[in-house]
Amino acid sequence: MAAQGSAENPTGDVPSEDLSRLAELHGVATSYQPSPDRTVPASASALALVLAALDVEASSPAAVRRALAVRERELSERLLPPTVVVWSGSDPVLPAALTGLPSGTRLRIETEQGETRASAERLPAGVHRLTATAPDGRTATAHLVVAPARLPAPAGRSYGFLVQLYSLLSRRSWGMGDLGDLAELAGWAGRTLGAGFVQVNPLHAAVPGAPTDPSPYRPSSRRFPDPVHLRVEDVPEYARVEDRERVRALLERADRLRESVLDKGALIDRDAVWELKRAALELVRDVPLGPGRRAAYADFLAEEGQALEDHATWYALAEVHGPDWRSWPEGLRDPRSAETARARGELMDRVDFYSLLAWLTDAQLTAAQRTAREAGMPVGIVHDLAVGVHPQGADAWAQQDHFADGMSVGAPPDAFNARGQDWGLPPWRPDRLAESGYTPYRRLLKALFRYAGALRIDHVMGLFRLWWVPEGHPPTEGAYVRYDAEAMLAILVLEASRAGALVIGEDLGTVEPGVREALRARGVLGTSVLWFERDWEGDGQPLPPERWRADCLATATTHDLPSTAARLTGEHVELRYSLGLLTRSLEEERAEAAADTGEWLAVLARLGLMEGTGGGHGTSQEEVEIQAVHRFLLRTPARMVGIWLPDAVGDRRPQNLPGTWDQYPNWRLPVADADGRAVTLEELASSPRLRALVEVVRAG
Template structure:
């Protein structure tokens, strides 16, 4: 029999059980119920009967459908996915930028691809550049100014001293975020001073003022946060607002208003940075459209924001402040995970015509032909961890799926933008069916598409999906084949030794199963597929064969990770690590200027073009 506390928890969307590492279920504690009710703003001691009758979550209705272009009824297309910061070039400033993106668009067009997929481009902490995870941004409604191609800003001139500094930044194996941020911001501040002198009489000046008016209070508060963050960081108060003096922790205080008056020029500078980023990303999207890429840019939306960043400071009522997003224990993270991300409040996320979720998806869709919803399970529920607790103290909390799907459908139709849902991991029952009805593409990674007797055959992939080999959270295919992911999890203590041993044994089976799957699909003859300790040449055959397999699937979209095309040995990110590995910093080993000459790049592109063309011919005949 449920207690009053249980009934109140369920009424507010809190699940009474959570998964265990052995895929079972364990009850959450009363302390967890109290913590999460408090985080949701519900006082268990004084909750009214009306509150206890409240329900939140999914109510089955007609599911609105997101945008789906007519050409995908008869064609299947492919594209290249990458991390923008990882790009090397002879002209960038030690980090990939929007001009590099333009070059990648042109390369994609020359190879026959129809989109370029990117990491989240959300605004980071400019005053703390080493907080560089694109999946823990400061604000998802703003762009990352570090991607501005400064040499393309009108009025730029670079002297010998700057060129020497840029050369040093280009030669590093890891992105030197601190050096990049210092160099770019110093140069941009000089350009800002000269730009203002001519702005009033220029078209750019009018565009900037229109951009500021359109951005309104949301843009102004973000720029104000950036100004305060730098000011506080210089005074050892930290760049995140939770460590600031109390009077500066809310944007509507008298002290903040006085600070804004005193720093008006710097605030306008940060709004100018957003305008520059917007202008350059818009240009890249225009180049993709003019080049004939059917999809164009494919952008990524992070599942949450930093708990002490611009978003939570600017709109405190839109977020839960006393719990963070994470995941329950599972076989690959036996203690669960706390991602330290601030979630939208379930009652605020879709509230009103100017809902936070609508503004967030619009901020990406205005540039994109497709967007990927990171952790698509969040459309129905999030695993929330009390702010001072551990994942074992967390529980699932429901979100208004119907409202979120409606917002996605309306925005995607407005911007003619495909929606892809990262539907991996532990999913609530029926979610994938709901996403399919909503015409949200499923996200299918080769190594995850397995059954008890081996890898799923190509024709088992759903048509409404994006298929790929690996993502930013995985080793490249060559690394997976060699078990580098298993070794990394063991070395960083993410899983205990006995679990690693089981994973090693399983990987031996998986390698054999992959050979069988590739052979049965006609993607690669067995005698050309490698052993565990094969040479790089043999692994090249494997990589091409596996991509041919993905190209043969019915999935309307397929993505080729650039790191697989360049044969990278280092992973982009090792989930579950922080200081132990330089996540989000490794650069590609090959500069943009040489990509078109790489045999592996051309072999993979040729395989995709051939197989996707065959599929189009078959659909036309049918």
């Protein structure tokens, strides 16, 4: 498979023509572009390893030839692909998979509504079963996805807040923000401030540990939420716990934990919070459910079925064997084994406990969205879907037949990171997804849309392709694997339309040509962050507001970026310098940051956005500039405008500093003021600085 080396691949590990052809037929890209003017070929070893994860043997030239012959014959003889998409609408167009069938082919379609049809025209939306029988007797079955042509645009323009929920503590929190705080924020922001939405971080279930990984973007499960977010006192059975002395002791510990964060400057300790809540929820679980509640719980168990049973079983087994299922006794590594079934029976009490927690959390998430809508929010809660799951967690165990063994998702080398990135998340196999009719993806979306007014999809480009990194290899030794973006988008649009929800794609960074256009055509909004919006194809200057796209959520910053105050003051450079993260001298970094900020401030001044700001006497220059930044966002045609909630009180610290692990307290900081003092939800509601910023936004 090796050939002579090149400037881009000096090791000579260049794929042969047969290997390249084999890779392409399985959706594996043979090159990537770190910049528009440069193409780098994937190595032969990387392609062979990625193909092996797809069960394709490519370890030798002979194996490659055999696999190539098999794949070419398979595709030439295939009557239907595993999944077929039809976009419905006033003038639906049938896909080539159907129009290209041999003349005389008979179709039989069993719709999910229980009907039987002989034509793919005018079908109801849903995922149906398609059978095609050719005149020569060949028969094939496929999943037929029928989805609306696009999602409707948001009804009018709205603004809202962006916040990491754990960071939003009230005087009722148990050491971190919870779903009660989320409902309070949404109710207040909607009724008093006219906000249209609140966007939060992923609330997916975490992998338990000592300590637990605090990142919400590397969860154990994306399908089920984390009960650490529960407001325990809002669980109906809590009031009837008999051991009140034990309850009082837990509340006293919760008070001390909350005060340590709010009054003493301690970091958010998720493990300590969960220790208290789990103890309280064990007491709550002992209170019998009333008939109505019992019936509702039974309905939830029936609706979630095997997925919930697997999820709860994993957590019960993790209590006994630890949180890495790959180190469990061999029989328990298979969720369908006799050993696992026997262990589930022995641990049924714990399985029921974790099933109950999933139900209680789902109920409070639903209540938060209901509160938001009742407060007048046209959107409500915007939830966040992480790009993947932890390799040791519940989803990776329960759905291992859908994940690529020995692979991790990441990013190739580019202008921002010459070494590439490995995110430590196992990717879904596109072939297994298609064969199943995208069952795990569909069920995931259905579950999230149950309590979401909109869904933000982290790294939405992953619907099109993902960079696979072989285990034990650097990110440079990876390859892009393509997904059926049309099917992924069709299911996304189908489930969002059923829920009446919006979809926001996080499309920052390197985006291959055509992706943003495809998303926009289906009604998926993008994400635009002020500091990145420049005329990159022209003079590189800040992009005028009228040239911004309309179909987006426009913000000044995100959880992975400096706060607006830190960027305006240059404190983000000082922070990176103090942690040894700069690649150039401090003076050079300061100068570049100052020049970048200066260009934006000049634009704001030229547009007259520094004048007439809210806040009255005593408003600082920093507040004036932050208000001007948001005035600029309102000059764009963006359909949604987001305020990073910490910006409203002058917070200097980023919630996450990429490139750090234990050097910086990522995902553990409460919302704070300019002096680093934690600010409660109650204080936010009475903050003159926040009110002044909101007045500016509402006036716009």
